[in-house]
Amino acid sequence: MxxxxxxxxxxxxxxxxxxxxxxxxxxxxxxxxxxxxxxxxxxxMQKSDANSFKTIFQDSVFLGDSITEGLSFHDVLNEKNVLAGAGKTAEFSLKDIAELTKRNPKQVFIQLGSDDILWRADDPIAYSMKNYAKLIGMIKEKLPQTRITLLSVTPVTEDAIKMEPRYKNIGDYNQAVKELAGKEGASFVDLSPIFSNSPDFYDADGIHFKPDYYTKLLELLKEQTK
Structure with a gap:
């Protein structure tokens, strides 16, 4: 038992x-x-946001360098709404006028300067502003009904500045762009509020950005389309 x-x-x-x-x-x-x-x-939700932005900015074109190119690279906007490429400066962007005219946007957002401040000239900012003004003038001539909005150059990380000290001139460049916008009758948007809480938007190089940055960028800019 x-x-x-x-x-x-x-x-x-x-x-x-x-x-x-x-x-x-x-x-x-x-x-x-x-x-x-x-x-x-x-x-x-991300897909929904992307589709929403593609609708909101369907009549806009973003003109710029590799920073701007991230909008289409990360599929936040369609390629037809982005006219940008690595190494683009205000001077080099003059060659994009024909293509921009062909696309005939209601609004063009221009973000240049990340490469301009690295230009080897006696005064890179003055040299860039000369070509920037020429670029705006050509857009006004070819697309008189198109609204023009200039965007500030995005900040870089401290490590990026250590690697390339000329990035310290971003603040001075942005002030010049703001003054140029006032002189040319264009709008100007300061993008620094996006970085107010120092979020982790940066790629490994401390210069370019992850997809989340572009969502914040378009969220900030959508009021400009109204």
């Missing part, structure tokens, strides 16, 4: 142990779909 009781107790203990071991796995199975669902919801 005692042998039977002992055997029953032992079997019961094994069953309880197996049940206990099974609980974490069961919990994991409950949590994994929740985590997956949260990721899917986030992806759906």
């Amino acid at each position: 005692n042998k039977k009781i002992t055997t029953a107790i032992l079997m019961g203990s094994v069953a309880l142990a197996l049940a206990a071991c099974g609980n974490p796995a069961a919990n994991d199975k409950v949590q994994e779909p929740e985590a997956s669902q949260a990721q899917e919801q986030k992806a759906d």
Whole structure:
């Protein structure tokens, strides 16, 4: 009799142990779909935002350098709404006038300067402003009904400045762009509020950006389209 009781107790203990071991796995199975669902919801929201921005800015063109090019690279805007490329300066962008005219946007956002301040000239800012003014003049001539908005150059990280000290001139360049906008009757938008809380928008080089930055950028600029 005692042998039977002992055997029953032992079997019961094994069953309880197996049940206990099974609980974490069961919990994991409950949590994994929740985590997956949260990721899917986030992806759906990002896709929804992207589609919304593509509609809001469907009649706009963003003209600029590799910073601006990120808008289409990260599929935040369609390629037809972005006319940009690595190394673009105000001078080099003069060659884009024909293509810009062909696209005939209602509004053009211009963001140049990240490469201009690295230009090897006696006064890179003055040289850039001369060509920037010429660029605006050509847009006015070819597209007189198009609204022009100038955007400030985005800041870089401290590490990027250590690698390239000329980035210290971004503030002076932005002041020159603001004054140029006033002189030429264009709008000017300071993008510094996007970085007020120092979010982790930067790619590894401390100059270019992750997709989240472009969402914040367009959120800031959408009022300009009204």
